[in-house]
Amino acid sequence: MRVTRGLPRGAAGRRRPRPRLRRAAVALVLAAAAAATALVLAGNSGGSTGRHALNPDEANRLAITRFRNYQAGGRAVTLTVPSTAGGLVVTGSIDYRVGIGYGVVRGSGRDTSSDGLIEWTSTTVLVHPLADAPSAAPVSPPASGWYGRPLTTSGSSLDSSLAIALGLGSDRPDNAELLPQNGAVRVGQDTVRGHRVDVMVGPRSSAAKGTSGTVRYWIGPDGTMYRVRAGVASESQPVVIDFDTQKYVAVRPLPGVSATP
Known part of the structure; x- marks a missing residue:
């Protein structure tokens, strides 16, 4: 009896998109971090219109x-x-x-x-x-x-x-x-x-x-x-x-x- 090691033929094909998903997730994280940084910088720029001493x-x-x-x-x-x-x-x-x-x-x-x-x-x-x-x-x-x-x-x-x-x-x-x-x-x-x-x-x-x-x-x-x-x-x-x-x-x-x- 011949034993085939590894995954079924269809499984390997189904796993291939996963690196793309990881890259997309990383891009979303970086975008969120950039947005948060922009908000912090805007808050420190003196652009606030509120009343203060x-x-x-x-x-x-x-x-x-x-x-x-x-x-x-x-x-x-x-x-x-x-x-x-x-x-x-x-x-x-x-x-x-x-x-x-x-x-x-x-x-x-x-x-x-x-x-x-x-x-x-x-x-x-x-x-x-x-x-x-x-x-x-x-x-x-x-x-x-x-x-x-x-x-x-x-x-x-x-x-x-x-x-x-x-x-x-x-x-x-x-x-x-x-x-x-x-x-x-x-x-x-x-x-x-x-x-x-x-x-x-x-x-x-x-x-x-x-x-x-x-x-x-x-x-x-x-x-x-x-x-x-x-x-x-x-x-x-x-x-x-x-x-x-x-x-x-x-x-x-x-x-x-x-x-x-």
Whole structure:
């Protein structure tokens, strides 16, 4: 009797695909490991949009953001001012080293009566009424036709907004160590005119005069300020201050105007 060693003829053929199955299983394991690694890396990249206390980098950027405006000399700004009468928009420039803002103010609804040119310091507002206000203020302010008055930080959403915007510059950085202790937090991420920014809420103790509640900052990776939103004591809606909305034009003080940086 002849004895055949090994497997039946059909068995060997049935076992041949097993190396392929093993290779497929290994590929799945490697893919899963790669996916897990990608998730870990994404989690460490700072892409989280949740609210958390400022880390050292975020605190440093918030501490220097007003100083960045001062270093730049001036910034182009657009102020969207809340008002029950229709709202105002101020488009212009602020010289943070001299402490003067200049631009054109345009309103909607009943607020069109405020249309015209405007120049302001921390203590004074000068207005030049215009029936048909331009979209941008002329580089050289008119020599006449201006009316001056003291700037007030209570009871006027326009004046409060002007004071807040002017206060967004400082000749020195804030104390980064004190910011988290005083309640500053990061609340998320956003994109402003193509710039990726972190959104931070400033400390309670440094809220600008004339504001109500907290001040929210949109800050870039190098500490550049791109947007600020602050509550105004006299209105239910906040003022929104956007930077670099147009080209910066150097501010020319009117005769007799003395700024208070």
